[in-house]
Amino acid sequence: MIRINENYLKLKASYLFADIARRVQAHQEAHPETEIIKLGIGDVTEPLPVACREAFHKAVDDLGCRESFHGYGPEQGYSFLRDAIAENDFQSRGADITADEIFVSDGSKCDSGNIQEIFAQDITIAVPDPVYPVYVDTNVMAGRTGSCVDGRYENLVYLESTPQNDYLPGLPEQSVDLIYLCFPNNPTGATATANQLQQWVDYARGNKAIILFDAAYESFIRDDSLPHSIYEIEGARETAIEFRSFSKNAGFTGTRCALTVVPKELMARDSNGVAQSVHALWSRRQSTKFNGVSYPVQKAAAAVYSKAGRREIAQLTDYYLGNARIIREKMTARGLTCAGGENSPYIWINTGGDSWEFFDLLLNKAGVVCTPGVGFGNCGQGHIRLSAFNKRESIAEALERISSVL
Numbered sequence: 533m534i535r536i537n538e539n540y541l542k543l544k545a546s547y548l549f550a551d552i553a554r555r556v557q558a559h560q561e562a563h564p565e566t567e568i569i570k571l572g573i574g575d576v577t578e579p580l581p582v583a584c585r586e587a588f589h590k591a592v593d594d595l596g597c598r599e600s601f602h603g604y605g606p607e608q609g610y611s612f613l614r615d616a617i618a619e620n621d622f623q624s625r626g627a628d629i630t631a632d633e634i635f636v637s638d639g640s641k642c643d644s645g646n647i648q649e650i651f652a653q654d655i656t657i658a659v660p661d662p663v664y665p666v667y668v669d670t671n672v673m674a675g676r677t678g679s680c681v682d683g684r685y686e687n688l689v690y691l692e693s694t695p696q697n698d699y700l701p702g703l704p705e706q707s708v709d710l711i712y713l714c715f716p717n718n719p720t721g722a723t724a725t726a727n728q729l730q731q732w733v734d735y736a737r738g739n740k741a742i743i744l745f746d747a748a749y750e751s752f753i754r755d756d757s758l759p760h761s762i763y764e765i766e767g768a769r770e771t772a773i774e775f776r777s778f779s780k781n782a783g784f785t786g787t788r789c790a791l792t793v794v795p796k797e798l799m800a801r802d803s804n805g806v807a808q809s810v811h812a813l814w815s816r817r818q819s820t821k822f823n824g825v826s827y828p829v830q831k832a833a834a835a836v837y838s839k840a841g842r843r844e845i846a847q848l849t850d851y852y853l854g855n856a857r858i859i860r861e862k863m864t865a866r867g868l869t870c871a872g873g874e875n876s877p878y879i880w881i882n883t884g885g886d887s888w889e890f891f892d893l894l895l896n897k898a899g900v901v902c903t904p905g906v907g908f909g910n911c912g913q914g915h916i917r918l919s920a921f922n923k924r925e926s927i928a929e930a931l932e933r934i935s936s937v938l
């Protein structure tokens with residue numbers, strides 16, 4: 533008799549954004565005359581940069597000739613892209629990362645979910661609250677948690693991010709093995725200083741733990757004092773894996789390209805206490821389960837680092853940050869306390885009431901979709917997240933509608 537993986541039954545009834553989509557669809561069916569403005573999911577609206585499109589077209593043409601045709605590529609990514617990433621994203625900021633420590637993939641969501649496969653079942657995991665749901669759900673699927681009780685899974689260590697600590701989680705009071713961090717944070721928009729990240733790296737070194745550092749939104753950092761990579765922090769090569777994405781800076785949400793950095797110094801122990809290379813384990817996993825990102829997509833991604841590409845990326849991220857600033861100013865003027873929106877495309881708004889009730893208010897009365905904060909964890913209750921990923925005119929219209937119902 534075939535049986536299921538019963539850990540899936542522990543999951544909450546649906547993925548947060550699937551639940552939002554169902555509510556929005558029901559509203560649209562009941563009110564077809566209403567034009568919905570979506571400020572919930574973090575999907576981009578602006579076209580791919582010209583430099584990326586031109587490189588994409590050229591790469592497709594390459595596939596039309598026998599002499600320049602590319603079939604299966606290296607699972608870790610083509611050297612032309614990995615070299616560009618290492619030089620521009622890391623070495624230029626003093627982070628000692630080499631091209632062969634970079635793994636190109638089809639999404640940081642996939643990598644941050646899949647990375648847990650290479651670690652033992654009985655490890656202790658710490659996650660922020662609120663948190664990007666993928667970090668939690670993939671460990672539930674893998675069987676590392678107990679049941680969900682009052683909104684939290686047994687056997688997970690939750691690091692609370694609240695107005696009292698400026699939405700920056702503190703170090704665990706107990707020893708943990710695997711730590712998920714995300715800065716600039718999704719959903720709160722909070723950022724971490726070098727000193728704050730140094731505390732996390734020191735903790736990880738002292739406890740022989742590993743940090744999974746999600747830097748998908750680093751390109752939105754405008755404060756020169758803030759680190760863009762955890763590898764700018766002393767000791768991070770021994771303690772951290774970093775995830776990055778081309779989705780939000782270059783608009784690759786539909787094109788799919790990202791990267792994960794696993795330094796060669798990073799070690800984890802087997803059951804006998806013998807150190808094993810995490811880099812080698814991840815390489816083995818990817819070689820077995822992943823056939824690599826397509827040649828045209830990687831060529832398009834490499835164009836991000838051209839002179840024209842860098843200029844266009846700056847314009848794109850400035851555009852979304854402009855949206856974020858407008859949202860934050862408008863919400864603050866309505867008397868609501870906000871975080872994020874300065875070095876982040878997300879604005880985390882303290883509504884003072886039930887998150888889903890506020891979601892329904894904006895949907896039903898204003899035709900605007902937000903993300904209820906409680907969907908990211910218990911500490912998200914009383915908050916909503918607004919995304920700056922939309923057209924400027926739609927942002928303005930949404931804010932006028934919101935103001936009319938507050």
